[in-house]
Amino acid sequence: MSVRVVARIRPLLDKELDKDIIVKPDSAESGKPYTIVKIPNPKNEAEDFSFAFNSVYDQSTCQETLFTSEVSPHVKSLFQGYDVTIFAYGVTGTGKTHTMRGGLKLAERGVIPRLLSSVFRRGKKIMKDTEGNTTVRVALSYYEIYNDKVFDLLEPPEKRTPSGLPLRAEASGKTVVAGLSERACEDLKDFEKLYIEANNNRVTAATKLNAHSSRSHAILRVKLTQTTGEIVRESTASAIDLAGSEDNRRTDNGKERLIESAAINKSLFVLSQCIEAISRGDKRIPYRESKMTRILSLGQNNGITIMILNLAPMKSYHLDTLSSLNVSSRAKRIEVREIENEVVFKQFPKTSSTTTSGNIHRQPLRPLANAHNVHNGNVAAAAKATDANKPVKAFSVYTDKSKPTPVTSQPLVLKPLANTSNTRRSTPAKRPSDQEALHVRPSKLARPIGQPLMPRSTATLAASSTTSKMTVSAEEIEAMVEKKVGEILAARAAAEKSAVPVQVHVQPGLDDAVQKRLDALERRIESDEWREDAKSEGLRFLLAARQHKERGEDAAALKAYEMALPFFPGQAKLLSKIERLKAKLHSAERPRPEHFFDVKEKVTRKKKRRTTSDDDEVDADYEDAEADVEEATFVKPASRRPRVKAVPRTILPDDNGPPSPRAQQLLDIVNSRDLVQIKSLVGFGAKKAKDLVDYLELMSVDEENCIDSLGQLRAVPGMGGRTIDRAYEGLLAM
Ligand SMILES: Nc1ncnc2c1ncn2[C@@H]1O[C@H](COP(=O)(O)OP(=O)(O)OP(=O)(O)O)[C@@H](O)[C@H]1O
Structure with missing residues (x-):
């Protein structure tokens, strides 16, 4: 993946004054284009901080210049089969929407309409040059992520479900939005009609900082399909207008806005964590911790990414600007190499x-x-x-x-x-x-x-x-x-064919404890512990299989195990389960209770040493997954992680209500930002404690902005699942 990071400083707006300008562009050498942003050190205004970018665009830069310099060159790459992602990042009111969407006048059109115009023009030329042998199709999807939920913007708001659309990991490793609509788009007129309609659906809410502040991340996906005979070349351009990060104290936000801000800050925080991890060369990129980063798949996807950091030049944005400059300058360290795409056929070659x-x-x-x-x-x-x-x-x-x-x-x-x-x-x-x-x-x-x-x-x-x-x-x-x-x-065909529900739903007949564990597992699947998307897909099938088994629906269980098989190919235990179920269905004799098998198998598995190195990796994957399924369902959980010992299950105080003394104690420890204290909490290791402190630092530059409730604490990245419950219960046990 290649990430190009550029900064754009917006001009002053009506009531803003020249004397308040503190953000300035600069060049590395005199006479050269701008590549540096300078901003004073807030603690010592005589000193300047400098941040280097691939390019810096000053206040006078018009929409056309930005597009021609940064986006236009990549349209060709898009037609060559590369994915192109362009996203605007920055504080509320710094010009992200202006950059991506722009105004209605021709000269003010932003990156998105210009990109579409370019795509249609090039597509027409290709069809003409090939005398129709190559057809070029453009299809659009447009969706927003609001409070970490995905909503289709091409559908009317009435059609939305409260939980939004789920994300789905494809066997290829790509994350896609399940059930997202896609509209064919013939020309620019078509696009404009769709785009305007969709933007009316976008969730916006006024805040004190910006009367038209966008409170959601908006993602436009342009799918380009070029077909020549049997050969299909498909690539995607994604244009993302991220919601603005902001400091809640300055915006006088109400409760609803605070929740929005928490979700926005969380996803932007995770984005910054991903960027940092990639720039450090970490193996583990925490991109799964928010929907936005899952979709962006920073560090996972191939192709070309352009990050446009929008900046307001005034002093009133000083600390926010510093924070976003910090994030983006890390992004600049992301490797700069692109990958060629692989081959696909419209029709997979027959197996003759x-x-x-x-x-x-x-x-x-x-x-x-x-x-x-x-x-x-x-x-x-x-x-x-x-x-x-x-x-x-x-x-x-x-x-x-x-x-x-x-x-x-x-x-x-x-x-x-x-x-x-x-x-x-x-x-x-x-x-x-x-x-x-x-x-x-x-x-x-x-x-x-x-x-x-x-x-x-x-x-x-x-x-x-x-x-x-x-x-x-x-x-x-x-x-x-x-x-x-x-x-x-x-694998894909099998997944598509599946009639087996792979989502975990509340099942009548499963007791509360089991259901809770299933829910916990579901959360784990979504969490970063399941970094391998394909593996988590496989796990879903296993989970579905176990549910069916528990209810005695052996035929459905068999089918679900079979669906899991492509994810753990050749896995001996899985195969034997399938065989046993087949035999059981065949003989229709009354079986022993299923959990008896499971416990026994688990014990045996623990005792047995694996010998064949070829199978080691797949077995490890499968066994991890299977152990989780077992843990989540019927068998006494394996003690793979430390648990709170002998603490009776505690009823936590209302998440969003006034904190109880114990909850307050927990919040005080968190708000202390003291690593030693935080690490003393049950379930907090050094990494988790550091992430939490980093988050608090990012949320506010000074120390006044505190977490006030358990609900807010749960919204912090990495604090999901039972983390807070365990820390709270741990305090009780002390
Ligand atoms: N380069 C620019 N030239 C002229 N006006 C600009 C420019 N950039 C931003 N503006 C103006 O600044 C204001 C704020 O910009 P915009 O709404 O795009 O900010 P934003 O970062 O998208 O905010 P939010 O995060 O709240 O959506 C708008 O009135 C916009 O027209």
């Missing part, structure tokens, strides 16, 4: 013998452009080969001079080339098949002779660094790629 023969006429994978992908085994390996000192997973640092070249100027190749979620995993896969596929990815370098699609310099570099290591033949690679794609498609 020809597809596995050496005669197939499809390209295994697209050529390496100027890209190296840290998530991709072979490219990372190639990078390693060329730079032994550089860790494969490391992120490189921008130099201010290096404006990232999005894609090499290769011609539009009407070859199987698509950005599809179907064949891509965001993280190194755990399943053996995926591992295998990753290891064989040198296929990108084993392009059939005579098709030098790679720019020469890149090709030479890549080849020189890897050819000596090539041990797999083109046919073998073909077969392996085929196998990999087949597996993914099978």
